[in-house]
Amino acid sequence: AQSVAQPEDQVNVAEGNPLTVKCTYSVSGNPYLFWYVQYPNRGLQFLLKYITGDNLVKGSYGFEAEFNKSQTSFHLKKPSALVSDSALYFCAVRDIRDSNYQLIWGAGTKLIIKP
Protein backbone atom coordinates (compact mmCIF):
# COMPACT_ATOMS: atom_id res chain seq x y z
CA ALA A 1 0.00 0.00 0.00
CA GLN A 2 1.12 3.51 -0.70
CA SER A 3 2.02 5.61 2.30
CA VAL A 4 3.98 8.60 3.50
CA ALA A 5 5.54 8.91 6.92
CA GLN A 6 6.60 12.09 8.61
CA PRO A 7 8.07 10.69 11.78
CA GLU A 8 8.23 13.94 13.70
CA ASP A 9 5.07 15.72 14.80
CA GLN A 10 7.11 18.81 15.63
CA VAL A 11 10.59 20.10 14.91
CA ASN A 12 12.12 22.94 16.90
CA VAL A 13 15.05 24.88 15.46
CA ALA A 14 16.78 28.07 16.48
CA GLU A 15 16.77 30.87 13.96
CA GLY A 16 19.85 30.76 11.76
CA ASN A 17 20.42 27.05 12.25
CA PRO A 18 19.89 24.47 9.52
CA LEU A 19 16.61 22.62 9.53
CA THR A 20 15.51 19.20 8.33
CA VAL A 21 11.96 17.89 8.12
CA LYS A 22 11.89 14.19 7.44
CA CYS A 23 9.74 12.26 5.01
CA THR A 24 9.81 8.64 3.92
CA TYR A 25 7.46 7.02 1.45
CA SER A 26 6.27 3.71 0.15
CA VAL A 27 4.89 3.25 -3.36
CA SER A 28 4.78 0.36 -5.76
CA GLY A 29 6.32 2.18 -8.69
CA ASN A 30 8.45 5.26 -9.06
CA PRO A 31 7.35 8.26 -7.07
CA TYR A 32 6.56 11.84 -7.73
CA LEU A 33 7.32 13.63 -4.46
CA PHE A 34 6.09 16.99 -3.20
CA TRP A 35 6.42 19.29 -0.25
CA TYR A 36 3.72 21.74 0.72
CA VAL A 37 3.60 24.32 3.48
CA GLN A 38 0.58 25.55 5.37
CA TYR A 39 0.66 28.75 7.37
CA PRO A 40 -1.94 29.23 10.13
CA ASN A 41 -5.45 29.59 8.75
CA ARG A 42 -4.18 29.42 5.20
CA GLY A 43 -4.32 27.01 2.32
CA LEU A 44 -1.58 24.70 1.10
CA GLN A 45 1.29 26.23 -0.79
CA PHE A 46 3.57 24.25 -3.06
CA LEU A 47 7.26 24.33 -2.10
CA LEU A 48 9.03 21.91 -4.39
CA LYS A 49 8.79 18.60 -6.20
CA TYR A 50 10.86 15.72 -7.45
CA ILE A 51 9.78 14.17 -10.73
CA THR A 52 13.01 12.95 -12.29
CA GLY A 53 16.59 14.06 -12.77
CA ASP A 54 18.79 15.52 -10.06
CA ASN A 55 18.14 14.08 -6.65
CA LEU A 56 18.56 17.49 -5.04
CA VAL A 57 15.70 19.80 -5.88
CA LYS A 58 15.43 23.44 -4.95
CA GLY A 59 12.19 25.21 -4.24
CA SER A 60 10.60 28.30 -2.85
CA TYR A 61 11.84 30.35 0.11
CA GLY A 62 15.30 28.75 0.06
CA PHE A 63 14.08 25.24 0.75
CA GLU A 64 15.54 22.16 -0.88
CA ALA A 65 14.94 18.44 -0.66
CA GLU A 66 16.96 15.39 -1.51
CA PHE A 67 15.45 12.33 -3.09
CA ASN A 68 17.10 9.15 -1.82
CA LYS A 69 15.76 6.13 -3.63
CA SER A 70 17.57 3.53 -1.57
CA GLN A 71 16.25 4.99 1.67
CA THR A 72 12.90 5.94 0.12
CA SER A 73 13.24 9.37 1.64
CA PHE A 74 12.63 12.94 0.59
CA HIS A 75 13.74 15.12 3.47
CA LEU A 76 13.15 18.85 3.36
CA LYS A 77 16.07 21.07 4.28
CA LYS A 78 17.07 24.68 4.61
CA PRO A 79 20.57 25.88 5.49
CA SER A 80 19.48 28.76 7.72
CA ALA A 81 16.05 28.88 9.32
CA LEU A 82 13.93 32.01 9.63
CA VAL A 83 11.25 32.66 12.21
CA SER A 84 8.86 33.12 9.28
CA ASP A 85 9.46 29.49 8.27
CA SER A 86 7.35 28.41 11.24
CA ALA A 87 4.43 26.53 9.74
CA LEU A 88 3.00 23.08 9.09
CA TYR A 89 4.84 21.09 6.42
CA PHE A 90 3.35 18.24 4.46
CA CYS A 91 5.11 15.68 2.34
CA ALA A 92 3.09 13.98 -0.40
CA VAL A 93 3.75 11.27 -2.96
CA ARG A 94 2.11 10.13 -6.13
CA ASP A 95 2.80 6.78 -7.74
CA ILE A 96 3.54 7.49 -11.39
CA ARG A 97 1.54 4.40 -12.28
CA ASP A 98 -1.52 5.84 -10.53
CA SER A 99 -3.79 6.94 -13.33
CA ASN A 100 -5.85 9.09 -11.01
CA TYR A 101 -2.87 11.06 -9.86
CA GLN A 102 -4.03 11.05 -6.28
CA LEU A 103 -1.61 12.47 -3.76
CA ILE A 104 -0.90 10.43 -0.66
CA TRP A 105 -0.20 12.76 2.24
CA GLY A 106 1.95 12.59 5.31
CA ALA A 107 0.48 13.61 8.63
CA GLY A 108 2.39 16.87 8.67
CA THR A 109 5.25 18.24 10.75
CA LYS A 110 4.94 21.43 12.72
CA LEU A 111 8.10 23.46 12.34
CA ILE A 112 8.82 25.99 15.06
CA ILE A 113 11.68 28.40 14.56
CA LYS A 114 12.67 30.21 17.72
CA PRO A 115 14.39 33.60 17.64
Next chain:
Amino acid sequence: EPEVTQTPSHQVTQMGQEVILRCVPISNHLYFYWYRQILGQKVEFLVSFYNNEISEKSEIFDDQFSVERPDGSNFTLKIRSTKLEDSAMYFCASIPRVVDEQYFGPGTRLTVT
Protein backbone atom coordinates in the same frame (compact mmCIF):
# COMPACT_ATOMS: atom_id res chain seq x y z
CA GLU B 1 -0.83 34.50 -11.74
CA PRO B 2 -3.94 32.34 -12.08
CA GLU B 3 -5.22 30.78 -8.89
CA VAL B 4 -7.88 28.42 -7.61
CA THR B 5 -10.69 30.22 -5.82
CA GLN B 6 -13.21 28.84 -3.35
CA THR B 7 -16.43 30.19 -1.93
CA PRO B 8 -17.56 30.71 0.70
CA SER B 9 -14.53 31.11 2.93
CA HIS B 10 -16.58 30.04 5.94
CA GLN B 11 -19.90 28.21 6.06
CA VAL B 12 -21.86 27.52 9.21
CA THR B 13 -24.71 25.06 8.93
CA GLN B 14 -26.92 22.98 11.13
CA MET B 15 -26.63 19.23 11.30
CA GLY B 16 -28.75 17.57 8.63
CA GLN B 17 -28.66 20.51 6.25
CA GLU B 18 -27.26 20.40 2.75
CA VAL B 19 -24.23 22.47 1.84
CA ILE B 20 -22.58 23.21 -1.48
CA LEU B 21 -18.97 24.25 -1.54
CA ARG B 22 -17.81 25.96 -4.69
CA CYS B 23 -14.49 26.03 -6.44
CA VAL B 24 -13.24 27.65 -9.60
CA PRO B 25 -10.15 25.76 -10.77
CA ILE B 26 -7.51 27.30 -12.99
CA SER B 27 -8.97 27.51 -16.46
CA ASN B 28 -6.68 25.21 -18.45
CA HIS B 29 -6.47 22.51 -15.78
CA LEU B 30 -7.90 19.09 -16.44
CA TYR B 31 -7.86 17.22 -13.14
CA PHE B 32 -9.75 18.35 -10.08
CA TYR B 33 -9.71 17.26 -6.48
CA TRP B 34 -11.42 17.80 -3.18
CA TYR B 35 -9.59 17.30 0.10
CA ARG B 36 -10.55 17.93 3.66
CA GLN B 37 -8.52 18.73 6.71
CA ILE B 38 -9.87 18.51 10.20
CA LEU B 39 -8.34 21.37 12.14
CA GLY B 40 -4.55 21.13 12.16
CA GLN B 41 -4.58 17.50 11.13
CA LYS B 42 -3.73 15.43 8.11
CA VAL B 43 -4.97 16.35 4.67
CA GLU B 44 -7.45 13.68 3.54
CA PHE B 45 -8.27 12.90 -0.05
CA LEU B 46 -11.97 12.89 -0.87
CA VAL B 47 -12.37 12.63 -4.62
CA SER B 48 -10.72 13.20 -7.96
CA PHE B 49 -12.55 14.27 -11.10
CA TYR B 50 -11.49 14.08 -14.70
CA ASN B 51 -13.31 14.29 -18.00
CA ASN B 52 -16.57 15.13 -16.27
CA GLU B 53 -16.64 12.11 -14.06
CA ILE B 54 -15.30 10.86 -10.77
CA SER B 55 -12.05 9.01 -11.34
CA GLU B 56 -11.41 7.97 -7.76
CA LYS B 57 -12.95 8.48 -4.36
CA SER B 58 -11.96 7.66 -0.83
CA GLU B 59 -13.94 5.80 1.78
CA ILE B 60 -14.81 9.16 3.30
CA PHE B 61 -16.67 10.09 0.14
CA ASP B 62 -19.85 8.20 0.87
CA ASP B 63 -23.35 8.62 -0.53
CA GLN B 64 -23.76 11.91 1.31
CA PHE B 65 -21.15 13.50 -0.91
CA SER B 66 -21.36 14.39 -4.58
CA VAL B 67 -19.37 16.50 -7.01
CA GLU B 68 -20.33 18.31 -10.15
CA ARG B 69 -18.82 20.46 -12.81
CA PRO B 70 -22.01 22.19 -13.87
CA ASP B 71 -20.33 24.48 -16.38
CA GLY B 72 -16.87 25.04 -17.78
CA SER B 73 -15.55 26.79 -14.72
CA ASN B 74 -17.17 25.74 -11.44
CA PHE B 75 -16.46 22.55 -9.53
CA THR B 76 -18.76 21.89 -6.59
CA LEU B 77 -18.82 19.58 -3.61
CA LYS B 78 -22.23 18.86 -2.11
CA ILE B 79 -22.86 17.31 1.26
CA ARG B 80 -26.49 16.26 1.39
CA SER B 81 -27.04 15.89 5.11
CA THR B 82 -24.23 17.29 7.15
CA LYS B 83 -22.96 15.65 10.30
CA LEU B 84 -20.98 17.17 13.13
CA GLU B 85 -17.90 15.26 12.01
CA ASP B 86 -18.05 16.95 8.60
CA SER B 87 -16.71 20.09 10.27
CA ALA B 88 -13.36 20.70 8.59
CA MET B 89 -11.51 22.77 6.05
CA TYR B 90 -12.32 21.69 2.54
CA PHE B 91 -9.74 22.32 -0.15
CA CYS B 92 -10.17 22.20 -3.86
CA ALA B 93 -7.15 21.56 -6.07
CA SER B 94 -6.43 21.25 -9.77
CA ILE B 95 -3.60 20.26 -12.07
CA PRO B 96 -2.99 20.66 -15.80
CA ARG B 97 -0.86 17.54 -16.24
CA VAL B 98 0.10 14.50 -14.22
CA VAL B 99 3.63 15.68 -13.49
CA ASP B 100 2.50 19.00 -12.09
CA GLU B 101 2.02 20.02 -8.51
CA GLN B 102 -1.52 20.53 -7.35
CA TYR B 103 -2.73 24.07 -7.09
CA PHE B 104 -4.85 24.53 -4.00
CA GLY B 105 -7.58 26.98 -3.27
CA PRO B 106 -7.64 28.85 0.04
CA GLY B 107 -10.23 26.47 1.46
CA THR B 108 -13.73 26.65 2.90
CA ARG B 109 -14.09 26.24 6.62
CA LEU B 110 -17.25 24.25 7.24
CA THR B 111 -18.71 24.35 10.72
CA VAL B 112 -21.61 22.01 11.46
CA THR B 113 -23.52 22.80 14.64
